[in-house]
Amino acid sequence: MIVTILGSGTSQGVPVIGCNxxxxxxxxxxxxxxxxxxxxxxxxxxxxxxxxxxxRQQVLREGISSLDALLFTHEHKDHTAGxxxxxxxxxxxxxxxxxxxxxxxxxxxxxxxxYVFAASKYPGVPRVExxxxxxxxFIVEGIKxxxxxxxxxxxxxFGYRIGDFxxxxxxxxxxxxxxxxxxGVKVLVVNALQQxxxxxxxxxxxxxxxxxxxxxxxxxxxxxSHKMGKQRDVxxxxxxxxxxxxxxLKIAL
Ligand SMILES: [Zn+2]
Ligand SMILES: [Zn+2]
Ligand SMILES: [Zn+2]
Numbered sequence: 581m582i583v584t585i586l587g588s589g590t591s592q593g594v595p596v597i598g599c600n601x602x603x604x605x606x607x608x609x610x611x612x613x614x615x616x617x618x619x620x621x622x623x624x625x626x627x628x629x630x631x632x633x634x635x636r637q638q639v640l641r642e643g644i645s646s647l648d649a650l651l652f653t654h655e656h657k658d659h660t661a662g663x664x665x666x667x668x669x670x671x672x673x674x675x676x677x678x679x680x681x682x683x684x685x686x687x688x689x690x691x692x693x694x695y696v697f698a699a700s701k702y703p704g705v706p707r708v709e710x711x712x713x714x715x716x717x718f719i720v721e722g723i724k725x726x727x728x729x730x731x732x733x734x735x736x737x738f739g740y741r742i743g744d745f746x747x748x749x750x751x752x753x754x755x756x757x758x759x760x761x762x763x764g765v766k767v768l769v770v771n772a773l774q775q776x777x778x779x780x781x782x783x784x785x786x787x788x789x790x791x792x793x794x795x796x797x798x799x800x801x802x803x804x805s806h807k808m809g810k811q812r813d814v815x816x817x818x819x820x821x822x823x824x825x826x827x828x829l830k831i832a833l
Contacts, residue, residue, distance in 0.1 A: 581622040583745055583767070585829040586638035589613025590773055590781075590805040591658035593634070603806040610811040610826035614638055615658045616749050616803045618769065620742060625721045627651060629740060629747055635662025641828070646673065649720045652681035653749055654737040655688035663693060667706045676709040680720060682738060683712055713738075728761045730754045733780035741765065744833055746796070749803050752780050759794070767833050768796035769825060771803035784808065784817070791822050800825040 587593075594613040595604030603611055615632030619642060626644065628635075629651045639647075647669045653659055666677045681689065690697045696706050711718070715729050715738075728739035730751035739748030744766035748754075751771055762768065772787030781803065782790060791799035802825040808814055815824050 581620065581743060581745060581833050583747075583769070583831040583833070584619040584621075584642055585769070585800070585802065585825045585827060585831075586617040586619055586628070586642065587614035587632060587634055588802045588804055588825040588827055588829075589615055590803050591615065591656065592805075594804065594806045596806050599806060601806055603808070603810050606810050608811055610824075612827060613804055614827055615661075616771070617659075618747055619644060620745070622723055622742065625649075625723055627720065627723075627742075629653060630659040630749070631662040631666065632658045633661040636665040636668075638827075639665070639668075647677065649678040649680060651720070651725070651738075651740060652679070652685045652689075653739065654732060654735060655685045656732075656750065657692075659750075660685075660689060660692060663689065663696075664706055666708070667704065670707045676707040678711060678720070679708045680711045680713050680718065680725075682714065682736075684736070686710060686712055726761055728754070729758050735780075745769075745831075750780070751782060752778075754790075762794045762796070765794065766797045767831055768794055768799045769802050770794075770799060772801035772808070773803060774805045774807035775809065776807065784814070788819065788822060792819070797821060798823070798831075800829070800831070 614634035617630045620627045625648045626646050627649045726741040731753045732750040737750050746765045747769045749771045773781035775784045799822045
């Protein structure tokens with residue numbers, strides 16, 4: 581399995597429009613963060629988790645030329661705004677794009693993309709094959725996926741576990757029951773927004789605690805705000821098996 585970090589930034593991305601802070605002005609490519617998303621290549625299958633506003637740019641950058649499924653974590657715009665661009669895969673692959681999400685997320689997608697779900701469709705609109713998922717294992721193109729339900733303030737969000745890899749974004753808290761699903765995970769990607777407290781995201785300190793409790797061999801932090809600091813400075817604050825993700829990072833497992 582190869583996991584590629586398509587985007588490691590929070591909802592506004594980094595740099596932030598109009599911001600002159602040191603992080604937004606940084607010349608380090610690792611401080612340029614598109615909105616949070618990952619690509620997973622496994623057994624000749626190609627999946628993406630979340631299609632945020634930078635979806636097209638991310639797919640082009642990584643040269644992703646096939647996509648077998650799109651999974652959504654939750655309905656926030658920084659995770660859904662790029663779905664229109666699955667059209668390119670519809671044309672290439674001559675099939676509807678399988679989309680996996682819980683009902684609440686699908687309902688939101690139906691509002692945001694009413695034309696995609698219209699009974700009579702305009703020619704050329706994105707074509708989706710909807711799969712409503714619940715908090716139970718499901719199979720995508722022969723690959724088992726386990727949802728991990730977390731809370732983003734009060735909003736339920738799905739993290740996903742595929743084999744020894746788990747991806748959790750936009751989490752503030754998790755129940756003990758759901759936490760057990762991380763047992764034995766080798767690589768964990770989890771959100772860490774900034775160093776100061778936030779109502780709906782883990783802080784750096786909370787994410788480190790979480791990672792240590794989860795005990796993955798390697799953890800990467802994602803969904804960073806410009807307030808977190810520069811990659812170069814923050815990585816010095818981390819224990820050995822925890823690192824900051826960056827756009828384009830590839831993880832083999
Ligand atoms: Zn987000
Ligand atoms: Zn800034
Ligand atoms: Zn969110």
